[in-house]
Amino acid sequence: MIRRPSFYGAMSQIGTIAVTLLGLLVLTFFIGRLMPADPVRAIVGEDATRETYDQVFLALGLDRPIWEQFLLYLGDVLTGNFGTSIRTGKPVIDDILHVMPATIELATFAILIGASLGVTMGVIAAVNKDRWPDHLVRVFSLFGHSMPIFWTGMIALIVFYAHLGWVGGSGRMSQFYIGMIPDRTGFLLIDSLLAGDMDVFYSAINHLILPASLLGYSSSAYITRMTRSFMLDQLGQEYVTTARVKGLSRNQTIWRHAFGNIRVQLVTIVALAYGSLLEGAVLIETVFAWPGFGQYLTSNLIIGDMNAVMTCVLIVGVIFIGLNLLSDLLYKLFDPRTR
Amino acid sequence: MTESTNRSQRRLPEPIIALGNILAFLMRSPTSAFGLIVLSILIITAIFAPLVATHDPYVQDLNITLQAPGVGHLFGTDELGRDIFSRLVWGSRITLTIIFLVSIVVGPIGLLVGTTAGYFGGRLDTVMMRITDIFLSFPSLILSLAFVAALGPSLNNAIIAIALTSWPPIARLARAETLTFRKADYIAAARLQGASSLRIIIKSIVPMCLPSVLIRLTLNMATVILTAAGLGFLGLGAQPPMPEWGAMIATGRRYMIDSWWLVTYPGVAILSVSLAFNLLGDGLRDALDPKQMNRR
Numbered sequence: 001m002i003r004r005p006s007f008y009g010a011m012s013q014i015g016t017i018a019v020t021l022l023g024l025l026v027l028t029f030f031i032g033r034l035m036p037a038d039p040v041r042a043i044v045g046e047d048a049t050r051e052t053y054d055q056v057f058l059a060l061g062l063d064r065p066i067w068e069q070f071l072l073y074l075g076d077v078l079t080g081n082f083g084t085s086i087r088t089g090k091p092v093i094d095d096i097l098h099v100m101p102a103t104i105e106l107a108t109f110a111i112l113i114g115a116s117l118g119v120t121m122g123v124i125a126a127v128n129k130d131r132w133p134d135h136l137v138r139v140f141s142l143f144g145h146s147m148p149i150f151w152t153g154m155i156a157l158i159v160f161y162a163h164l165g166w167v168g169g170s171g172r173m174s175q176f177y178i179g180m181i182p183d184r185t186g187f188l189l190i191d192s193l194l195a196g197d198m199d200v201f202y203s204a205i206n207h208l209i210l211p212a213s214l215l216g217y218s219s220s221a222y223i224t225r226m227t228r229s230f231m232l233d234q235l236g237q238e239y240v241t242t243a244r245v246k247g248l249s250r251n252q253t254i255w256r257h258a259f260g261n262i263r264v265q266l267v268t269i270v271a272l273a274y275g276s277l278l279e280g281a282v283l284i285e286t287v288f289a290w291p292g293f294g295q296y297l298t299s300n301l302i303i304g305d306m307n308a309v310m311t312c313v314l315i316v317g318v319i320f321i322g323l324n325l326l327s328d329l330l331y332k333l334f335d336p337r338t339r
Numbered sequence: 340m341t342e343s344t345n346r347s348q349r350r351l352p353e354p355i356i357a358l359g360n361i362l363a364f365l366m367r368s369p370t371s372a373f374g375l376i377v378l379s380i381l382i383i384t385a386i387f388a389p390l391v392a393t394h395d396p397y398v399q400d401l402n403i404t405l406q407a408p409g410v411g412h413l414f415g416t417d418e419l420g421r422d423i424f425s426r427l428v429w430g431s432r433i434t435l436t437i438i439f440l441v442s443i444v445v446g447p448i449g450l451l452v453g454t455t456a457g458y459f460g461g462r463l464d465t466v467m468m469r470i471t472d473i474f475l476s477f478p479s480l481i482l483s484l485a486f487v488a489a490l491g492p493s494l495n496n497a498i499i500a501i502a503l504t505s506w507p508p509i510a511r512l513a514r515a516e517t518l519t520f521r522k523a524d525y526i527a528a529a530r531l532q533g534a535s536s537l538r539i540i541i542k543s544i545v546p547m548c549l550p551s552v553l554i555r556l557t558l559n560m561a562t563v564i565l566t567a568a569g570l571g572f573l574g575l576g577a578q579p580p581m582p583e584w585g586a587m588i589a590t591g592r593r594y595m596i597d598s599w600w601l602v603t604y605p606g607v608a609i610l611s612v613s614l615a616f617n618l619l620g621d622g623l624r625d626a627l628d629p630k631q632m633n634r635r
Contacts, residue, residue, distance in 0.1 A: 020469065020472055023469065024473055026473075027473060028485070031485050031488075034489035034490060139370065142617045143610075143614060145561070146561055146610055146613040147610050148565055148568050148588075148606060148610065150572050151568075151605075151606030151609065151610070154595055154606075155602070155603065162596050275478070282484070283569055283572065297484070298573055301484060301488045301575065309485060316477060317476050321476050
């Protein structure tokens with residue numbers, strides 16, 4: 001009896017995810033069909049004979065009704081066939097898996113920076129509600145939320161790289177080191193440590209710090225806002241007053257009691273913020289010539305390789321859904337009240 | 340103070356007084372006042388662009404390329420000798436067009452989807468919210484990128500793509516609002532009087548959702564500006580030689596190390612307008628929605 005609701009809950013959640021994923025595929029399929037350009041011409045070229053054209057036309061299944069084409073697409077995606085890249089001639093999915101570690105490295109550093117900044121600012125704002133630190137935090141975090149990140153990236157490059165020389169410029173490491181480290185995991189920091197080459201490791205950190213800080217700052221607005229409102233909810237409750245009356249210090253009440261109670265909510269928020277980092281990553285990677293997912297996406301947009309573009313979009317959608325699910329699961333795992 | 344309010348109440352229609360009160364409320368807080376002032380400047384600049392601009396935004400003069408800011412060219416000149424200040428002024432029209440078109444598409448669609456789903460509930464609600472969720476499972480820039488990639492890069496397609504991707508949050512909000520008073524007595528009363536569902540939605544539900552939708556729309560505009568600029572920067576939005584701010588940054592990028600003014604000023608413009616919308620939305624939330632005052 002007790003198990004039933006959670007079993008049904010799990011089933012309905014799986015159903016919801018399946019429907020959302022299917023919807024995702026329908027959406028990417030139709031965006032792919034919106035294309036005004038002729039997909040057959042893109043493959044066979046302008047000088048192809050009528051026979052070649054017809055052959056490719058049939059091979060692509062373009063003569064069949066639209067729902068059959070969708071089922072073909074669905075079958076391809078489910079069997080891991082996302083098509084071939086026009087530029088590299090390799091399967092799109094291989095290319096994407098190859099560039100993904102660079103983006104994960106960047107996004108993970110960014111979220112570490114963004115979460116520590118956001119949580120600290122949120123707690124400070126909540127504790128000092130409606131006083132100057134609160135207003136200062138609000139303007140500072142809104143500033144991060146309002147800046148066009150590709151522009152801030154350029155300004156930061158001009159100031160910190162070109163003028164001050166504090167950090168490395170664009171790319172993942174100095175030109176000098178490229179190719180010196182064997183590519184084992186794709187994560188440069190791990191690879192350089194595995195190879196025991198500290199020069200490359202420092203060069204990588206030096207190149208990572210600026211784009212990661214900017215991404216982290218832009219994502220901190222959301223984390224700050226949520227932390228502040230969670231903290232305000234807790235601080236308004238009676239147990240906080242009780243703790244203070246019993247003689248617990250202000251800092252202990254804030255950090256041990258109130259903050260202790262919002263940790264679970266914060267984990268879910270940070271998981272969601274991680275997903276939205278991908279958006280900023282597309283732009284910041286372009287500015288910093290970071291050879292990751294975002295740059296792969298934009299460079300294929302420009303040459304009009306729709307296979308690659310739609311696969312990228314699909315992957316972002318899947319990552320988003322996955323992170324939503326993860327944040328749900330974490331919440332259930334850590335919060336005894338939801339069991 | 341009360342006397343003057345009473346007097347004006349006799350003379351002016353009610354909506355204008357309400358607007359006046361909201362404006363007065365907004366001007367009291369320095370942050371929302373900043374938002375209001377920046378947006379007023381934007382609108383005035385856009386309307387009077389030919390008068391404000393000191394040069395023609397499209398005329399090239401290869402004798403004066405990449406000149407630093409100074410007398411004659413307030414914000415300097417770009418790589419083709421065009422006056423950056425004048426291009427920014429004319430660019431404000433593009434920005435305003437994007438904001439205007441996106442709002443008049445996104446607001447009504449979001450309201451319609453949200454209120455209908457919330458009012459009827461049941462299977463219709465489930466289906467509509469699933470569709471909304473699918474759109475929400477992409478970051479808006481990524482989905483806009485995909486649409487523009489399919490439709491072909493241009494300013495119009497960028498606006499269509501942004502509109503297509505920014506209605507779901509509005510719909511979600513309108514639905515949540517509708518659910519809170521769907522069962523209210525005054526809705527039941529309207530139904531008993533024989534009002535059709537369409538009439539109830541338009542006359543009784545939509546007006547109740549408007550304040551929060553307007554707040555959300557204002558906050559969304561900050562994101563819309565950034566997405567539009569991002570598309571422009573990636574070469575998928577407004578095409579050269581149009582003085583769109585994001586595109587100006589993209590072309591200025593090649594010269595940024597030596598000629599910082601090419602990218603700095605357009606960026607400041609984008610940042611100010613986006614920040615203004617965020618601050619104004621925050622202020623509006625306090626002005627229109629007293630119950631949320633304590634939990635921003």
